[in-house]
Amino acid sequence: MSLPVALRPVTLFAGLALLVSFGAVNPLRANVIYDFTGACTDCYGGAGNGTATLVLQDTYTPGNAVNLSDLISFDYHGTDLLAAYTITPANASFMNGTLPVSSGPANFQVSGCISSCGNGDVIAYFTSAVDGTWSINIGPLNTDFGTNGNFSTTATPEPSSVLLIGAGLAGLATLRRRQR
Numbered sequence: 802m803s804l805p806v807a808l809r810p811v812t813l814f815a816g817l818a819l820l821v822s823f824g825a826v827n828p829l830r831a832n833v834i835y836d837f838t839g840a841c842t843d844c845y846g847g848a849g850n851g852t853a854t855l856v857l858q859d860t861y862t863p864g865n866a867v868n869l870s871d872l873i874s875f876d877y878h879g880t881d882l883l884a885a886y887t888i889t890p891a892n893a894s895f896m897n898g899t900l901p902v903s904s905g906p907a908n909f910q911v912s913g914c915i916s917s918c919g920n921g922d923v924i925a926y927f928t929s930a931v932d933g934t935w936s937i938n939i940g941p942l943n944t945d946f947g948t949n950g951n952f953s954t955t956a957t958p959e960p961s962s963v964l965l966i967g968a969g970l971a972g973l974a975t976l977r978r979r980q981r
Contacts, residue, residue, distance in 0.1 A: 851877075853876060
């Protein structure tokens, strides 16, 4: 049975949208998120946990070296010793290291100006080591996080993926309705 000429574009669009959505033609990628957690070893009273979140462009491939062009944002969520801060491409100084594919320790650094940018910069440094420890340095202050520091990766869904799947399903529904 041949499709009517009017339905061929709908069928083609629906098929391409589904193929792209499921990665058969061009796998859609999502931003890569690394969540760092660890027990604060030098917070007041020796207690407390620290967290930080690194968001990288969808073009970053875990396991490869990171570049400043991969950065979307780095957020340190603060402890009782050091206040929270955010580094974005606009205020970043440098970023280097390698982040592995799955969760585990990483050799990674990111820094940026967090206040008084220009003369009298206040620069924040985040350093993660292969033994699982990580630290935050802001000016003369330093906070260390113990060896239970770790990170996990999370792929965030892209709105375009949802739209393509929806378009493909809508096209198939239209095709089915017209065939009846």
